[in-house]
Amino acid sequence: MVMGDIATATDLLVIGAGPGGYVAAIRGAQLGLDTTLVEKDAYGGACLNRGCIPSKAFIHGADVAHEAANAEDLGIHADPAIDMRQMQQWKAGVVDQLTSGVEKLCKANGVSLLEGTAAFEDEHTARIAHGGEGQGMETVEFDQAIIATGSRPLAIPGFDFADDPVLSSAELLQMESTPDSLVVVGAGYIGMELSTMLAKLGTDVTVVEMLDDVLPAYEDDIARTVRSRAEDLGVDFHFGEGATGWEHGGDGVVVTTETDDGETAEYHGDAVLVAVGRQPVTDTLELESIGLEPTENGFIETDDRARTAVENVFAVGDVAGEPMLAHKASAEGIVAAEVAADEPAALDQQVIPAAVFTDPEIATVGMTSQKAEAEGFDPVVGEMPLRASGRALSMGESEGFVRIVADESSGMILGGQLVGPNAAELVAEVALAIEMSATLEDVAGTVHTHPTLAEAVMEAAENAQGQAIHTLNR
Amino acid sequence: MVMGDIATATDLLVIGAGPGGYVAAIRGAQLGLDTTLVEKDAYGGACLNRGCIPSKAFIHGADVAHEAANAEDLGIHADPAIDMRQMQQWKAGVVDQLTSGVEKLCKANGVSLLEGTAAFEDEHTARIAHGGEGQGMETVEFDQAIIATGSRPLAIPGFDFADDPVLSSAELLQMESTPDSLVVVGAGYIGMELSTMLAKLGTDVTVVEMLDDVLPAYEDDIARTVRSRAEDLGVDFHFGEGATGWEHGGDGVVVTTETDDGETAEYHGDAVLVAVGRQPVTDTLELESIGLEPTENGFIETDDRARTAVENVFAVGDVAGEPMLAHKASAEGIVAAEVAADEPAALDQQVIPAAVFTDPEIATVGMTSQKAEAEGFDPVVGEMPLRASGRALSMGESEGFVRIVADESSGMILGGQLVGPNAAELVAEVALAIEMSATLEDVAGTVHTHPTLAEAVMEAAENAQGQAIHTLNR
Amino acid sequence: EPTVSEPPVPDERVFASPSKRSLARELGIDIGQVQGSGPGGRVMAADLRAYAESAGDPTVTQASDGVAEQTTAEREEPVVVD
Numbered sequence A, B: 001m002v003m004g005d006i007a008t009a010t011d012l013l014v015i016g017a018g019p020g021g022y023v024a025a026i027r028g029a030q031l032g033l034d035t036t037l038v039e040k041d042a043y044g045g046a047c048l049n050r051g052c053i054p055s056k057a058f059i060h061g062a063d064v065a066h067e068a069a070n071a072e073d074l075g076i077h078a079d080p081a082i083d084m085r086q087m088q089q090w091k092a093g094v095v096d097q098l099t100s101g102v103e104k105l106c107k108a109n110g111v112s113l114l115e116g117t118a119a120f121e122d123e124h125t126a127r128i129a130h131g132g133e134g135q136g137m138e139t140v141e142f143d144q145a146i147i148a149t150g151s152r153p154l155a156i157p158g159f160d161f162a163d164d165p166v167l168s169s170a171e172l173l174q175m176e177s178t179p180d181s182l183v184v185v186g187a188g189y190i191g192m193e194l195s196t197m198l199a200k201l202g203t204d205v206t207v208v209e210m211l212d213d214v215l216p217a218y219e220d221d222i223a224r225t226v227r228s229r230a231e232d233l234g235v236d237f238h239f240g241e242g243a244t245g246w247e248h249g250g251d252g253v254v255v256t257t258e259t260d261d262g263e264t265a266e267y268h269g270d271a272v273l274v275a276v277g278r279q280p281v282t283d284t285l286e287l288e289s290i291g292l293e294p295t296e297n298g299f300i301e302t303d304d305r306a307r308t309a310v311e312n313v314f315a316v317g318d319v320a321g322e323p324m325l326a327h328k329a330s331a332e333g334i335v336a337a338e339v340a341a342d343e344p345a346a347l348d349q350q351v352i353p354a355a356v357f358t359d360p361e362i363a364t365v366g367m368t369s370q371k372a373e374a375e376g377f378d379p380v381v382g383e384m385p386l387r388a389s390g391r392a393l394s395m396g397e398s399e400g401f402v403r404i405v406a407d408e409s410s411g412m413i414l415g416g417q418l419v420g421p422n423a424a425e426l427v428a429e430v431a432l433a434i435e436m437s438a439t440l441e442d443v444a445g446t447v448h449t450h451p452t453l454a455e456a457v458m459e460a461a462e463n464a465q466g467q468a469i470h471t472l473n474r
Numbered sequence C: 001e002p003t004v005s006e007p008p009v010p011d012e013r014v015f016a017s018p019s020k021r022s023l024a025r026e027l028g029i030d031i032g033q034v035q036g037s038g039p040g041g042r043v044m045a046a047d048l049r050a051y052a053e054s055a056g057d058p059t060v061t062q063a064s065d066g067v068a069e070q071t072t073a074e075r076e077e078p079v080v081v082d
């Protein structure tokens, strides 16, 4: 491939090297397409550099310290000191290992890597601007392209991420020291994960949320469990208030909020984290050159083969719509690459699981009982509270539950809601059950290792059949 | 039901309230059988009182302390002090909660509980001796009986558990303080779990094992990983040596060993733990009264409906043969109760998973590649090393792997071997895959939450298909 | 007293889910004898029912009464993209 102003040609151009793009590029190359991956910033995208991985690394670190500091009843007396610069370095090491792994995997699979910002010229041509301004240009001619430009943190009026004390999640995850106090705007999953983690590391956290509870996407009993655990950690919640602005005050900031009724309040913190959502990135692409227009919400619309309205252009990941999750991005990336390589792939997964790494963890997949009813099923629900689980108790945990939703007449499993340690791991079995069209009997009839939390999945299935051993049946 | 010397009658008599017996009793009662459960000692059996639960509680405690004490690279500096009496109390609280839960569940399901030792008089009569000698007797007439008398630690010549410094796992799990040093005889799963746990709590552990590596039931790369981690924790291994005896010496004991070639050695410790296996308990039962005779290994033989050679008598759990695992006991207990209640149940589970709670954890299910070949399959193997897993790295772990074994032509999943954090939880998905006759494509096509260790199961399935994203394919 | 006519249990590995194996037992047939029509030869509910009918044993049809009903509701296996 020739660099410089001369046009190079490729079968498949992938724009953006997050979990949508790099996975698509690798699969494309595996299927024999000459594949070029362009990234303007860092391999691994938001997920590896500013999202999933750094947040989970800090959450793990906070958990290790917090658990040891709060294990007196287990006979463990510890008063851990936390060196945030060192934790930051450790996190950076983890991120480096993974992002350089992504680069190596791309090369090993034969993907050509280009650094720069891609913009469309027409349906078969993209211009790549290398590095900063004036660093040179390159033109790539492609047969097919996959847009995987992801998302960025959403700002709100009155809060500009360019201002020093106004932090995005990306900036917060670069912190060299934990703030003594922090105001968090937004109690969605990112706000809640970071608030819980910071509270465990000793920060005084104040959360301001417009709606009336945390995690509005989740059922009440789930949100309540996570909220009350966060409250126990000292997080101070203010619901029904929208953040309207901030100013310098004391050593930090004063954030102003307003209720629907016009009542205002002020909250102090060293800084303010705005975590109100994420916005698809399309403005770098000059989509109008290929006649594409994002939806009202800024997403690029795609069909069940991840194709956009332009026949040879696909879109995957956060830029292609909800749920904005890394594994959804990767799953779409694989389908787009396979379709580009003429394989009969489609986005026909039954379910996409989701996890929230709060304390306790939440994981959900498929339908809630309410949703199942709305879809015309006759749902039956089985539950296993973790206070009856030997494994949970032997881990010092007794809150949380596993809930399984199934169709009463066929026994077919439709969904699951899990709250507790390792919920994100346990949901894998429920997702497979749904993909396999497994019934309650299938899950209950599978021997589960003792003592594990996974037994609670089996037990919930038995409970739904009215024959649980470790819980009373309805 | 009338107590005393008068005979009481019951549909189903269950002998032993471990995970085999209490589960059988509850299911029997759920199916409408008048059910009586006799236990001579403590509800929950070995598992809840002296096995699975207390060991996992201590392992958890040891992990919390050890992890915090060894997290300098994460920026966590802690020097936890361990109060073993308090940890023991905490464990006792966990055990109490679970055993009293078992009792309550039995009652709530209508099971009649009897305390005492049961022995057969004939095929329809058992004598129950209450408490110690002279505490009274009772006769129970039954239609059907389930033997669930479990197992006890195996002693070896030269080592008598009645001697103070010769400990069984049961005695060790009652310790009020951690020994400064301990000689462990046997590097099977119980010996390795307890050695690893004690090493983390600060004990100098010396392990003596007749065979040439730890965990002989497992593949070499699995045993090696666990052994070398234990060595890092300071455990001192001596393979190819059999323990022949002990005597008092210094403040504790001197254990003598001998190799096949007759070379001897001596090892010092505060005490010696003998963990060489477990022995089925049949001697309390007077089996000869019903014409039953245990096998050479002491087990009671059963058919695929958990029936013994005596038509109306079943046997389940450790007393009925390998694998001696709690969940196998419960699964058999359910089948026995259902067959007793005339349901068309059978022991036709494809697989029984097994876990070892060492560091790292091990979990296996179904066939190894070798076994698959021996069974006439054409096995294909896929692997995902955890050093390529974002979730493992963000937990500070990079050792271990997930291996999936499948049949090459059909893609059918035959087995899995997992080494790493939460392996015992992750194996649940693989077990369900096998029970469902899922193929590699089924598991690879199920979206797995990011970042989780469970993604490694999906990735291993992709690797077996030659299309992994995060590992190089063969 | 235990029943005399017990449903057969296969002694070879069969490719069928727990609920299909249980259905086979309820239908009183040896699932090991049934040719699976699912992916990789997986035994489906329909295979079992077809086998039970073709066996034409009147006791078999009786055994399937009611109990089978519960577990028969159409359980489609997932569509495998090929």
Ligand SMILES: Cc1cc2nc3c(=O)[nH]c(=O)nc-3n(C[C@H](O)[C@H](O)[C@H](O)COP(=O)(O)OP(=O)(O)OC[C@H]3O[C@@H](n4cnc5c(N)ncnc54)[C@H](O)[C@@H]3O)c2cc1C
Residues within 6 Å of the ligand: A015, A016, A017, A018, A019, A020, A021, A038, A039, A040, A041, A042, A043, A044, A045, A046, A047, A048, A050, A051, A052, A053, A055, A116, A117, A118, A119, A148, A149, A150, A151, A152, A169, A170, A190, A281, A284, A285, A316, A317, A318, A319, A324, A325, A326, A327, A328, A329, A357, B449, B450, B451
């Ligand atoms: C704090 C936080 C925690 C999160 N935790 C989780 C979690 O636990 N689990 C989960 O599933 N998801 C999580 N997410 C969401 C997850 O990060 C995203 O869903 C995921 O990164 C989306 O992947 P993507 O490939 O679509 O886009 P991104 O990862 O956003 O990657 C897009 C890439 O495209 C590049 N790019 C953009 N425009 C151009 C252009 N014109 N030319 C060249 N390159 C371009 C960008 O630089 C970027 O690298 C989290 C997000 C945050 C912020």
Ligand SMILES: Cc1cc2nc3c(=O)[nH]c(=O)nc-3n(C[C@H](O)[C@H](O)[C@H](O)COP(=O)(O)OP(=O)(O)OC[C@H]3O[C@@H](n4cnc5c(N)ncnc54)[C@H](O)[C@@H]3O)c2cc1C
Residues within 6 Å of the ligand: A449, A450, A451, B015, B016, B017, B018, B019, B020, B021, B038, B039, B040, B041, B042, B043, B044, B045, B046, B047, B048, B050, B051, B052, B053, B055, B116, B117, B118, B119, B148, B149, B150, B151, B169, B170, B190, B281, B284, B285, B316, B317, B318, B319, B324, B325, B326, B327, B328, B329, B357
């Ligand atoms: C240290 C240790 C750790 C272990 N960890 C695990 C693990 O992590 N996972 C796992 O699956 N397994 C584990 N096991 C094994 C597990 O404990 C056994 O497989 C399980 O307890 C077997 O259950 P059971 O019901 O067959 O018998 P048991 O649990 O042994 O119960 C038998 C009961 O019968 C009673 N009994 C005996 N004779 C009579 C009589 N004549 N009359 C009345 N009552 C009688 C006994 O008092 C006892 O309570 C562990 C074992 C040990 C020792």
